[in-house]
Amino acid sequence: MIILLAIAIGSLFAGATYLMLRRSVVKLILGLILLSHGVNLLIFTMGDGVRRGASPLVDAAGQPPPGSADPLVQALILTAIVISFGFTAFVMALAYRSNQAVGSDDLDDLSTTDRL
């Protein structure tokens, strides 16, 4: 399972990097979305009970109940998903407005603020 997840995370990061290095604004945003998914999956693998020992839910004997997962990573991912969802909505609206203002999807055309 860990191997599969590791491959999935690696692919998401690779795809995100590739997309973010393209010149199109839309692909840049898609890259950001993929990147946040990759990080969410990575956090997910961090709570598997193998890496860090017991989950904080324990029975009377101090042992985690069998088959229990670490709830904290899921809470972290949920928070991260909500935040990245909000930012994605914002960046899409912003990209739409800047596309209206500039009339181009090419990042090389977004350079008026860099000129001397």
Next chain:
Amino acid sequence: MVFHLFIPIITPLIGAALAVLFNRQRIVARAITLISVLINLGYGLWLMSVAPASGPLVAQASGWLAPFGISLVADGMSALMVMLAALLMLTTILYSFASVDEQREQHFYYPLLLLLLLGVSGAFLTGDLFNLYVWFEVLLVASFGLITLGGSRDQLEGGLKYLVLNLLGSTAFLFGCGLMYGFAGTLNMAHIAERMATLANPGLQTVLAGIFLFAFGSKAAIVPLFFWLPTSYHTPPVAVTAIFSGLMTKVGVYALYRTFGLMFQNELATYGPWLTLLAGLTMVIGVLGAVAQMNVRRILSFHIISQIGYSVMGLGLASAAGLAAGLVFTAHVMIVKMALFFIGGAAEQIYGTGDLKKMGGLARREPLLALFWFLGILSLAGIPPLSGFIGKLILLQVGVSQQAYLITAVAAGTSILTFFSMLKIWNEVFWKKSYDDVNRLPRVSFGLLAPGAALVILSVALGLLAGPLVDYNTIAGQQAFDRNVYITAVCGADGCEAVYRAALK
């Protein structure tokens, strides 16, 4: 347990909500904003008078036991930063009253400022790594709103780049949080600090420290992660640029101080030389970038980067004295940089442009503005008796005493370049003859002049009465560098691990 630590977080939150409700009544919205910030400022001052003497104050959210719940911790460094954030926000709001147009005010300009203050205060006070991430996002989303509010082409272009590069930094931070949880099994900073000292696998600790250096370095705009800053900072209204210069990059610096001073203290021996190298490069590249520019706010933006180098140098020296010196400098530069943005922005407002070639002759027309500008650039360059001299002197003294001669020389040399580059604005805007008739220009209003002037006067005062500031920051630096004090304050005398074990049984 001191639940009043929530005041600087709750006040701007309620203030923002009320300011949205009373958005149509301009006077009421302004009054609410002003009152919220004044409460934060008063509380910050009180916290500064308490925190160094009594040790870190701690509050546990919802009364959860320390390593399990979210802790709020206010030590000397946090208290100073909370106070400065409120003070700078106060001047920004006063400046906004005089400079921001009605359109922006109607579109929730003041609530966004308060939300920015909320995020910044939360980031300074939290003692939980993931909670720090959440506060970073809170302040980022408020800053996204502020930088694009108005929607001109420049703002949209600059805002898009600002947004994407900052999101990338945040994602790296989240990545680090995830790995940290997998590695240490906790997110409470005190608990992490404790486990870092005992956990084997030093290689992984080095990698984690590197990830956090990348994440916070991109927020603090150190070389080579600063590109979002000069491309976007000159596009929004002057008041927004000013508050960004005062707070945004400094939150990154604070986070670097906190993570490396507390959690990765063992790694500072490894990273110290690299941090000083990055600091030197940041100083030099920032100031050289400024030399090439011909726009008031773009020159000042590059100087933000250059000054961040000094703050990082304090961390790179890897000692309590280094952190203390870095804190003195950071406090000074937050104040003076904002003053320069206010005054330069006032000049920009008079001419209707920030292009140096189209400005000139302002010294004769507005002698007061010119006087405060000149005092400000003297302070930034580090001429005695202004606060910049104290800040740089202490930093250089620590550098020499730790035999870090190269970075000390670079820091001293950069001061000269800073002064040269600031003199360019002085010559072009204030000193040279104007091609147009200066008498036809609008006069600067009191509201545009006063905030910058007040901050310059504060800088003079801090230079003349540097004793209390230095004493305070010496204690704050020691607190920030002493893991045991922090752990004891958060989890009790036995440490977090003991509480954790006891709770599991």
